[in-house]
Amino acid sequence: MLMKARASGTDVKTGGIALHNLRKRYAGAVAVDDVSLSISPGEFISLLGPSGSGKTTTLMMIAGFEMPDSGQVLLDDKEITRLPAHRRELGVIFQNYALFPHMTVAENVAYPLRMRRVGKAELELRVRRVLEQVHLDSLASRYPHQMSGGQQQRVAIARALAFDPPVLLLDEPLGALDKKLRHHLRNEIKTLHKQVGKTMIYVTHDQDEALAMSDRVAVMHEGRIRQVSAPQDIYRRPADLFVAGFVGEVNLIPVKFTSGVVQGPAGERLPAAHCPAVDGDATLCVRPEHLRLERAISPNSGGVRGRVTDMMFVGDATILEFRSDSGLQLTSKVLNISADCMPGIGDACVASWAANDATILTQ
Ligand SMILES: Nc1ncnc2c1ncn2[C@@H]1O[C@H](COP(=O)(O)OP(=O)(O)OP(=O)(O)O)[C@@H](O)[C@H]1O
Numbered sequence: 330m331l332m333k334a335r336a337s338g339t340d341v342k343t344g345g346i347a348l349h350n351l352r353k354r355y356a357g358a359v360a361v362d363d364v365s366l367s368i369s370p371g372e373f374i375s376l377l378g379p380s381g382s383g384k385t386t387t388l389m390m391i392a393g394f395e396m397p398d399s400g401q402v403l404l405d406d407k408e409i410t411r412l413p414a415h416r417r418e419l420g421v422i423f424q425n426y427a428l429f430p431h432m433t434v435a436e437n438v439a440y441p442l443r444m445r446r447v448g449k450a451e452l453e454l455r456v457r458r459v460l461e462q463v464h465l466d467s468l469a470s471r472y473p474h475q476m477s478g479g480q481q482q483r484v485a486i487a488r489a490l491a492f493d494p495p496v497l498l499l500d501e502p503l504g505a506l507d508k509k510l511r512h513h514l515r516n517e518i519k520t521l522h523k524q525v526g527k528t529m530i531y532v533t534h535d536q537d538e539a540l541a542m543s544d545r546v547a548v549m550h551e552g553r554i555r556q557v558s559a560p561q562d563i564y565r566r567p568a569d570l571f572v573a574g575f576v577g578e579v580n581l582i583p584v585k586f587t588s589g590v591v592q593g594p595a596g597e598r599l600p601a602a603h604c605p606a607v608d609g610d611a612t613l614c615v616r617p618e619h620l621r622l623e624r625a626i627s628p629n630s631g632g633v634r635g636r637v638t639d640m641m642f643v644g645d646a647t648i649l650e651f652r653s654d655s656g657l658q659l660t661s662k663v664l665n666i667s668a669d670c671m672p673g674i675g676d677a678c679v680a681s682w683a684a685n686d687a688t689i690l691t692q
């Protein structure tokens with residue numbers, strides 16, 4: 330049985346996807362612009378980007394619901410660019426569930442199996458198994474309108490899993506749910522990913538979701554992929570200013586870079602370990618949790634001089650606003666575990682950071 334073989338991990342790994350130079354234009358506007366991406370079998374990858382950045386269009390070209398103007402889509406090294414969606418055998422999960430309202434949970438999940446003429450005994454076994462996987466076995470005879478949004482989305486996931494596709498494509502599947510439920514379901518999807526070992530391509534504009542769930546994140550902007558990396562690298566080593574600003578909070582400091590020395594707007598020396606090869610103007614990026622504000626000023630330490638202008642208590646942390654003597658506005662985030670050494674509003678401080686926590690970008 331195909332499903333059993335995959336679950337036990339004894340078969341050859343399937344579900345590798347390759348995109349080569351995909352382009353799609355709608356009525357004069359470019360939706361997807363030269364997207365290339367290689368996704369390994371069993372990988373969990375997110376397409377992350379703001380509204381209109383081309384995430385859904387990319388996913389729909391993989392699913393076969395949209396045809397690219399140019400470029401190729403490959404599944405396990407076989408070209409499927411022009412293959413109709415129903416012949417690709419990929420599982421697709423949309424934001425709005427798209428369940429059949431007149432069918433019970435079990436009938437919804439069985440539907441793709443009936444379409445594939447799976448025999449009764451096998452069909453019942455598979456429906457039972459996937460409903461167990463998504464913890465809905467006790468609700469098999471309910472109708473969609475008798476269920477919560479989170480439960481309906483689990484049915485949609487079960488239906489996509491039922492025919493054992495090698496790849497699941499998920500387009501903002503948690504977008505319609507409240508924050509707490511999103512959090513809960515994202516953990517469930519992650520656990521499910523570990524259980525079933527299928528390739529998952531997950532579209533979201535929620536950076537926390539993408540960072541928490543993915544093996545790799547592809548950040549999209551204006552139809553292009555700006556960076557594809559592990560979540561830690563996306564956050565710690567953004568490739569450009571767009572990625573730095575879109576994923577998490579960031580302080581941006583205009584700097585001059587000359588022969589290994591980084592100078593701030595007032596000519597001060599700033600800590601930075603990863604410097605560009607060519608001298609010139611650049612932007613230094615440092616996350617608020619890495620920015621330290623210290624009252625004791627050692628003459629040798631590099632940093633930006635200025636004053637604390639505001640403080641905000643946000644529960645687990647305190648946010649300190651800082652204005653440098655040269656007019657830069659910076660933010661520091663300090664966890665509330667050592668509040669006794671925190672500076673106060675109006676205090677003169679030096680803002681600094683560990684050299685390794687700064688990223689220098691030249692674009
Ligand atoms: N059927 C269509 N006809 C015309 N333009 C379209 C169509 N579908 C998408 N677009 C345009 O293509 C661009 C990319 O859209 P897409 O739906 O891929 O973005 P997205 O990243 O999924 O955004 P969102 O987060 O809002 O869902 C947008 O500018 C959008 O307006």
Ligand SMILES: [Mg+2]
Nearest residue numbers: 384385386500
């Ligand atoms: Mg979309």
